[in-house]
């Protein structure tokens with residue numbers, strides 16, 4: 001049976017009057033096609049993007065089985081907004097459980113309630129709109145350094161898209177937020193460890209068979225080694241800052257000096273988890289998006305040329321600078337359209353903390369909810385020619401017709417990514433600089449495919465950067 005043949009079951013409680021006489025919320029339909037033990041996990045694992053996208057054909061809220069667990073999938077843009085904005089749901093569920101070994105329980109990405117509010121207050125100043133220009137020089141330096149390396153490389157050399165994208169992402173995050181000049185040799189270590197850890201965590205999310213992952217199998221050993229190395233790296237970063245006795249005005253100083261609600265210094269574990277919670281998702285998402293942008297520049301030379309012309313009109317031929325970014329509207333639209341079609345964060349989860357209701361369906365306390373920004377952003381009901389790469393759909397006269405919450409790559413509400421301005425500035429600058437300096441060509445053997453893990457990015461992309 002294929003996912004197309006998933007069938008609705010009759011809602012068990014539909015139409016049953018509630019105590020006040022109003023119809024009680026219905027049980028969402030169960031997606032068909034699950035198998036004993038794994039439920040829908042194997043379908044999700046086999047073709048996750050198609051699986052999540054096709055769920056919309058079966059309702060705005062659908063029940064799934066992931067291993068022994070029942071999970072509720074939300075497929076309508078408006079309901080994903082309602083979910084993200086409602087206090088009835090917290091950060092939890094398969095995605096966040098799978099990430100707990102990495103992110104811990106005391107960092108901003110995984111904490112809930114008052115702890116999360118306090119942590120957001122600590123990190124927020126580093127990401128405020130008026131703080132971003134302070135990062136401009138580092139973003140410019142790293143972007144132009146990347147272009148210089150490619151220009152100075154051997155003619156015709158194939159770019160290692162993955163490690164180059166990670167390198168910029170890790171270095172910019174570390175240098176801007178942690179003032180780390182120590183990243184040179186650690187960037188490679190961090191990239192390797194992140195790749196193994198995110199892959200292992202994705203398997204644990206989709207097929208949550210806990211004890212299996214404790215067996216001494218090679219894949220489990222590799223995962224544990226990479227995870228330990230990541231934590232060690234973060235301990236080294238913190239220890240070095242302390243040993244230096246310096247207190248630069250950055251996020252690491254803010255974290256080291258943060259106080260809890262009683263005015264006492266926060267614990268070592270919380271400092272550690274906070275650094276991990278900022279460095280790792282930040283690097284993974286930016287790197288994934290740069291890889292997608294490289295693919296787009298190679299696949300759509302007409303848009304690469306348009307970006308180049310726009311940059312030239314703004315700069316008059318000098319190297320593009322951070323201060324130019326807000327004038328680069330087409331370049332920005334290329335970034336947004338790339339994030340629509342290949343969103344780094346393609347899946348998100350929540351947990352209901354109370355018996356509640358979503359879109360007229362009953363959601364019991366403790367239920368895990370999942371939704372896919374990828375599926376929402378590929379919905380033909382929201383987007384004309386939804387599979388087409390069309391940056392001009394983000395021009396104001398056209399974007400006003402796109403439904404609310406049909407494009408929220410940084411999410412909304414109290415868990416919204418703090419780094420939206422930071423990320424958009426960096427990605428626009430990188431796109432502008434690279435499209436101006438190079439024409440990108442796929443080389444023989446390049447077979448880009450979406451690589452679906454905790455994040456989404458192209459893999460198998462082999463490119464040559466031809467200087468312009």
Ligand code: HEM
Pocket residue numbers: 091108109110120173177277278279281282283285286289344345348349409410411412414415416417418419422423
């Ligand atoms: C293309 C780039 C990025 C995308 C698409 C992205 C996307 C997201 C999304 C969708 C969330 C919300 C998760 C949820 O609702 O469950 C999030 C949260 C978060 N992001 Fe990003 N992100 C990006 C870059 C970054 C960067 C560069 C950093 C840090 C340097 C960062 C740090 C965080 C943190 C700390 C959270 C947790 C916030 C909280 O729970 O309060 N992100 N991100």
